[in-house]
Amino acid sequence: MSQVATMNRLAPLSRQQINARLHSCPRLPSLSTVNSALRELLAADQSYTAQISEVIRRDPSLTARLLRLVNSVYFGLNVPVNSIEEAVFYLGLRQIRQLAMVTPVIEDFQKMAxxxxxxxxxxxxxxxxxxxxxxxxxxxxxxxxxxxxxxxxxxxxxxxxxxxxxxxxxxxxxxxxxxxxxxxxxxxxxxxxxxxxxxxxxxxxxxxxxxxxxxxxxxxxxxxxxxxxxxxxxxxxxxxxxxxxxxxxxxxxxxxxxxxxxxxxxxxxxxxxxxxxxxxxxxxxxxxxxxxxxxxxxxxxxx
Known part of the structure; x- marks a missing residue:
């Protein structure tokens, strides 16, 4: 049977049916705890670049996004940044915090999709x-x-x-x-x-x-x-x-x-x-x- 024929048979579902099937959808762990170690460190009164860099280093996806962002056209740096410490210095705590949220959430979204x-x-x-x-x-x-x-x-x-x-x-x-x-x-x-x-x-x-x-x-x-x-x-x-x-x-x-x-x-x-x-x-x-x-x-x- 063709894909078009199958789709033509689709019927809208009731709210009760939708609710029941939603229970099979996996939870997104990142929405409950978004890189807790980094959040706690960033929330501290005194955050040291070396400590933050160490936490980031444990997450390869976050590291890649961090370096890609700081080396983007947006920052317009003449010399590429290859060090996490340097990247943390350029980006600042606010953008690091947002990056820490984006990385696990998008990865969870992709798995779900x-x-x-x-x-x-x-x-x-x-x-x-x-x-x-x-x-x-x-x-x-x-x-x-x-x-x-x-x-x-x-x-x-x-x-x-x-x-x-x-x-x-x-x-x-x-x-x-x-x-x-x-x-x-x-x-x-x-x-x-x-x-x-x-x-x-x-x-x-x-x-x-x-x-x-x-x-x-x-x-x-x-x-x-x-x-x-x-x-x-x-x-x-x-x-x-x-x-x-x-x-x-x-x-x-x-x-x-x-x-x-x-x-x-x-x-x-x-x-x-x-x-x-x-x-x-x-x-x-x-x-x-x-x-x-x-x-x-x-x-x-x-x-």
Whole structure:
């Protein structure tokens, strides 16, 4: 029987069926403990480059990403950096902390997605880019006091990975149609599977009892006005997602064009800036546009 004939027989599933099958989806260990040794070291009052370098050296993937990032065009160094100590010095603690999160999470995501046909490398660029821009968006409103916004941006599309893992035929059919028709992705997901990736991601994170900020960001990153908690972070993730899609950085799986002003006119923008003056909003917009221009260079060193 042909693949097309098999896919034509796909029927949407009930919420109960989806819930039951979600239990077979593996837990992402990296979401519960992200490089704990490095996090503790970075959180200490005094962190020494040699100690941090020693922790990084234990993780070959993290080491490779660290050196690739510091030697990327973004840093524009004349002489290549081959030493972890030097790389730590150039990058600083904030970027090291973010790298420590990205590395295990993306590796776990890749294992979960398996061999499902999809431009995964471009998808990881979308996820990491959204994490970076969510931090930039939130910083225009208030100073983030932890990495919750970054992690929320990183995992906002986890529902698509879960869909590829647990419902691979539905996932393949959805993205075949999305590419062909450029129809709204969430509508296609509901039509083919019976649930969209946002709700699926929220359910998955909820089942594994992960932090509420991650659950809310996955579930409401397309409709932040519906979030009941962490509204600013969810709104920042929404704006970041629109910015990435508008600039066509990475691939989210949603092939609809995002107009230049869509992120600025979105309800999320008004949730973030309800009382700010026009001049303050203009400064924020200009800053975000500058960050967006630099983003491909940063991602080149990460993915």
């Amino acid at each position: 398996g061999n499902t046909e999809f431009p995964w490398r471009e998808f990881w660029r979308h996820c990491i880019g959204t994490a970076i821009m969510a931090r930039e968006v939130l910083s225009a409103v208030r100073m983030p006091n932890d990495e919750a916004d970054y992690v929320a941006g990183l995992v906002h599309d986890v529902g698509k990975i879960v869909m590829a893992s647990v419902f691979p035929q539905h996932f393949a059919e959805i993205h075949r149609r999305a590419l062909e028709t450029k129809a709204p992705l969430q509508a296609l997901e509901i039509e083919v599977l019976g649930m969209d990736h946002a709700e699926l991601g929220g359910l998955y994170l909820e089942q594994h009892r992960l932090p509420q900020v991650m659950i809310e960001s996955a579930r409401f990153h397309h409709s932040p006005e519906r979030a009941s908690q962490h509204i600013q972070i969810v709104a920042a993730v929404h704006v970041a997602d629109l910015l990435l899609r508008h600039a066509q950085i990475g691939v989210s799986g949603n092939y609809q064009n995002v107009a230049a002003e869509a992120w600025f006119e979105a309800p999320a923008w008004h949730l973030l800036f309800p009382n700010q003056t026009d001049s303050a909003k203009a400064i924020a917009r200009a800053g975000l546009n500058r960050s967006l221009e630099r983003l491909p260079l940063i991602l080149e060193g990460l993915v």
